[in-house]
Amino acid sequence: MGKDYFAITPELCQLAQKCRDSSSIDGSLYTKYEVKRGLRDINGKGVLTGLTEISEIVSSKMVDGKSVPCEGKLYYRGIDVEEIVNGFLAEQRFGYEETAYLLLFGELPNWSQLEQFRNILGEYRSLPTSFVRDIIMKAPSHDMMNTLARSVLTLYSYDSRADDVSIENVLRQCLQLIAIFPMLSVYGYQAYSHYHDGKSLFIHSPLPELSTAENILRILRPDSSYTELEARILDLALVLHAEHGGGNNSTFTIHVVSSSGTDTYSAVAAALGSLKGPRHGGANIKVVQMFEDMKQNVKDWADEEEVERYLRALLHKEAFDKAGLIYGMGHAVYSLSDPRANVFKNFVQRLSEAKGKTKEFGLYSSVERLASKIIREERKIYKGVSANIDFYSGFVYSMLELPLELYTPIFAIARIAGWSAHRLEELINCGKIIRPAYKSVADNRPYVLMADR
Numbered sequence: 001m002g003k004d005y006f007a008i009t010p011e012l013c014q015l016a017q018k019c020r021d022s023s024s025i026d027g028s029l030y031t032k033y034e035v036k037r038g039l040r041d042i043n044g045k046g047v048l049t050g051l052t053e054i055s056e057i058v059s060s061k062m063v064d065g066k067s068v069p070c071e072g073k074l075y076y077r078g079i080d081v082e083e084i085v086n087g088f089l090a091e092q093r094f095g096y097e098e099t100a101y102l103l104l105f106g107e108l109p110n111w112s113q114l115e116q117f118r119n120i121l122g123e124y125r126s127l128p129t130s131f132v133r134d135i136i137m138k139a140p141s142h143d144m145m146n147t148l149a150r151s152v153l154t155l156y157s158y159d160s161r162a163d164d165v166s167i168e169n170v171l172r173q174c175l176q177l178i179a180i181f182p183m184l185s186v187y188g189y190q191a192y193s194h195y196h197d198g199k200s201l202f203i204h205s206p207l208p209e210l211s212t213a214e215n216i217l218r219i220l221r222p223d224s225s226y227t228e229l230e231a232r233i234l235d236l237a238l239v240l241h242a243e244h245g246g247g248n249n250s251t252f253t254i255h256v257v258s259s260s261g262t263d264t265y266s267a268v269a270a271a272l273g274s275l276k277g278p279r280h281g282g283a284n285i286k287v288v289q290m291f292e293d294m295k296q297n298v299k300d301w302a303d304e305e306e307v308e309r310y311l312r313a314l315l316h317k318e319a320f321d322k323a324g325l326i327y328g329m330g331h332a333v334y335s336l337s338d339p340r341a342n343v344f345k346n347f348v349q350r351l352s353e354a355k356g357k358t359k360e361f362g363l364y365s366s367v368e369r370l371a372s373k374i375i376r377e378e379r380k381i382y383k384g385v386s387a388n389i390d391f392y393s394g395f396v397y398s399m400l401e402l403p404l405e406l407y408t409p410i411f412a413i414a415r416i417a418g419w420s421a422h423r424l425e426e427l428i429n430c431g432k433i434i435r436p437a438y439k440s441v442a443d444n445r446p447y448v449l450m451a452d453r
Helices: 011-024 028-034 079-091 094-103 111-124 131-134 145-156 167-197 212-220 228-239 247-256 264-276 283-297 304-315 340-356 357-377 390-398 403-431
Strands: 055-063 066-076
Touching: 011 079, 028 094, 055 340, 066 079, 066 340, 079 094, 079 228, 079 340, 094 111, 094 167, 094 212, 111 145, 111 167, 111 390, 131 145, 131 167, 145 167, 145 264, 145 403, 167 212, 167 264, 167 403, 212 228, 212 403, 228 390, 228 403, 247 264, 247 403, 264 403, 283 304, 283 357, 283 390, 304 357, 340 357, 340 390, 357 390, 390 403
Parallel strands: none
Antiparallel strands: 055 066
């Protein structure tokens, strides 16, 4: 048998230790040179690196000259996202498409504008000839985010104007990506589940008249069936994930990479790589896995004392992955509440009732309430702690019977609208390539000849 190409050999371990020894920086130097680690100040507030009109996150207000935590608010183009949700739900519309229009063009569409926009997306919901066979079906990966990024990069080769960064052409590329992200994600999963898990392979075509949420469920499920409630709550999830300020990691990546003047496919692939990370888009998977472990180790889900003991064990690195975290609790910006989680919760309860999962919803509600109190007691924190959108989104996706492998791609399917708006904004306003400063703290030393080493 030949050598294992992917083995971690003793030689690699020794070299890795050399990397650790040569690259470990004294933590006190970050304080000495006033480095804003993670581009955040000592209070956790993001360092101002740009301006945007696309969205705003509010987590504090000024009272008597001091910043005081407040209930979280999220605005898309200056409009409260809760009002947006209430608006399209009251008129029984799917909201993702008009939300994408708002993010891209700065205003809510009227009926004719929305119909035109839907028609454009519907026309773009097709992949190049043989793309599924030649690209998606070849070398399927267990990680759909990598599959999605590979597909996006490959689309460059199919675009005769791939490097044209005019606003008109970039808008065309962005609209096409918004339209086909569901297909790239779902087909990638179906190829993997067929070749690796032996499941039946089926490829359903999207219907141009359906919403993004409806098409996701249509092309994913073998019988293409779904209920109105299922489609509407998935649509709501897409709206709430569509955008979240210019400072989140993947959107900042879009700004950074776009500022170099590179093509749309490269910029979006870079953002996908960022979103894949468990500290960003992959967080809802951790929430679901944590709750699965909790359900196995907490005998009585209604016993709050037993639930509380498990949560303290999590913080003490004695349960689940022993990372010391209660996943889904807390946010880099929000303190008292995440408005997206607040909007989502009532619909999660409705879906849990329809799916016969009320006991599980009760467990989630208990954890949300207890975890906030326990974290405040156990941790010294500078701001409040509340459930974030990831806390409930994974539960929703599990009730919708979405495979775990598609949880983060669903996030990407939503966020491509926000990324597109930010890429266009960067190209329209870009003055310089984004290049922050890093200070070298290494001592200078002379070159040593080979014979003297």
